[in-house]
Amino acid sequence: xxxxxxxxxxxxxxxxxxxxxxxxxxxxxxxxxxxxxxxxxxxxxxxxxxxxxxxxxxxxxxxxxxxxxxxxxxxxxxxxxxxxxxxxxxxxxxxxxxxxxxxxxxxxxxxxxxxxxxxxxxxxxxxxxxxxxxxxxxxxxxxxxxxxxxxxxxxxxxxxxxxxxxxxxxxxxxxxxxxxxxxxxxxxxxxxxxxxxxxxxxxxxxxxxxxxxxxxxxxxxxxxxxxxxxxxxxxxxxxxxxxxxxxxxxxxxxxxxxxxxxxxxxxxxx
Numbered sequence: 170x171x172x173x174x175x176x177x178x179x180x181x182x183x184x185x186x187x188x189x190x191x192x193x194x195x196x197x198x199x200x201x202x203x204x205x206x207x208x209x210x211x212x213x214x215x216x217x218x219x220x221x222x223x224x225x226x227x228x229x230x231x232x233x234x235x236x237x238x239x240x241x242x243x244x245x246x247x248x249x250x251x252x253x254x255x256x257x258x259x260x261x262x263x264x265x266x267x268x269x270x271x272x273x274x275x276x277x278x279x280x281x282x283x284x285x286x287x288x289x290x291x292x293x294x295x296x297x298x299x300x301x302x303x304x305x306x307x308x309x310x311x312x313x314x315x316x317x318x319x320x321x322x323x324x325x326x327x328x329x330x331x332x333x334x335x336x337x338x339x340x341x342x343x344x345x346x347x348x349x350x351x352x353x354x355x356x357x358x359x360x361x362x363x364x365x366x367x368x369x370x371x372x373x374x375x376x377x378x379x380x381x382x383x384x385x386x387x388x389x390x391x392x393x394x395x396x397x398x399x400x401x402x403x404x405x406x407x408x409x410x411x412x413x414x415x416x417x418x419x420x421x422x423x424x425x426x427x428x429x430x431x432x433x434x435x436x437x438x439x
Contacts, residue, residue: 176336183336184345187329191349194237194324195356198229218298219305226312230320238323252327253387261391268382268395272375273402279371289364294357295404299411306408310401318397325350325376326383326392339384347376375399 173181205224209216216224242248257265298305309317330346337345351373358365379392 179336183333186332187345187349190237190241190324190328190332191353194234195229195353197237198233199356201228201233218302219308222295222298222305222308226316230316234320234324238328241328249389252323252331253383253389254327255388255390257386257388257390257394261386261388264382264386264391265394265398268378268391269398269402272378272395272399275374275378276371276399276403279374283367283371288367289360292359292364292368294359296407297359299407303408303411306404306411309404313400313404314394314397317400318393321350322379322383322389322393322396325353326379327389330380330383334384343377343380343384347373347380350376350379 202225205228206216206221209220209224242251295306295309325346329349330342333345334342351369354372355365355369358368379396382395383389383392
């Protein structure tokens with residue numbers, strides 16, 4: 170039986186580490202969300218949708234992802250500077266603008282394809298919170314820049330993609346990291362497995378953009394800003410879609426193109 174060469178072993182080790190980091194980050198976040206939710210219930214509180222959302226964001230993107238990332242950095246003896254955390258240059262800012270447009274265009278193309286083919290897609294659990302209180306979507310706009318973008322990019326671009334790039338070439342490294350990032354959202358979706366996989370597939374393409382701008386700039390702040398702006402846009406359109414739906418604008422025959430666009434963008438995976 171032929172033995173694996175050193176390069177193949179190194180690649181397998183990188184993939185295992187990437188899987189472990191992603192799984193531990195998500196698992197720790199879910200456990201923390203459940204623990205805090207049970208604590209609130211045990212104290213006799215009836216948390217509002219906004220409180221539950223804050224608990225989820227702080228637990229997963231903040232504490233869990235941040236702790237796992239920092240722990241990894243400590244084990245490796247690295248600092249944030251080793252991940253390319255620095256003030257963006259003018260060139261970096263151009264990549265932020267281009268990446269934002271590309272990510273939104275990629276996701277919108279996926280959403281349009283789903284709409285045209287009629288394939289059922291999974292729904293983000295944020296929609297459940299928004300159904301009870303649409304104003305939570307407005308709070309998610311600043312949270313996209315303060316928690317979601319930084320937390321997810323630190324773990325999945327800085328740590329996961331960074332680890333994979335130690336042994337993989339740029340393209341497969343970015344593709345693998347993007348696939349892991351998209352797959353981790355499976356647990357945050359509702360609906361059947363098939364529908365969730367459709368949504369995860371759509372999310373894979375914006376993730377490629379996040380990974381590509383990080384690879385091209387070697388500055389973690391760039392994909393963080395792109396990711397934050399992308400999510401903030403989706404939440405803003407989702408809020409607008411809720412308000413239009415309440416007014417009946419989305420159900421009216423002959424509705425205008427703006428209403429159709431709002432509905433399509435609001436359905437994109439954040």
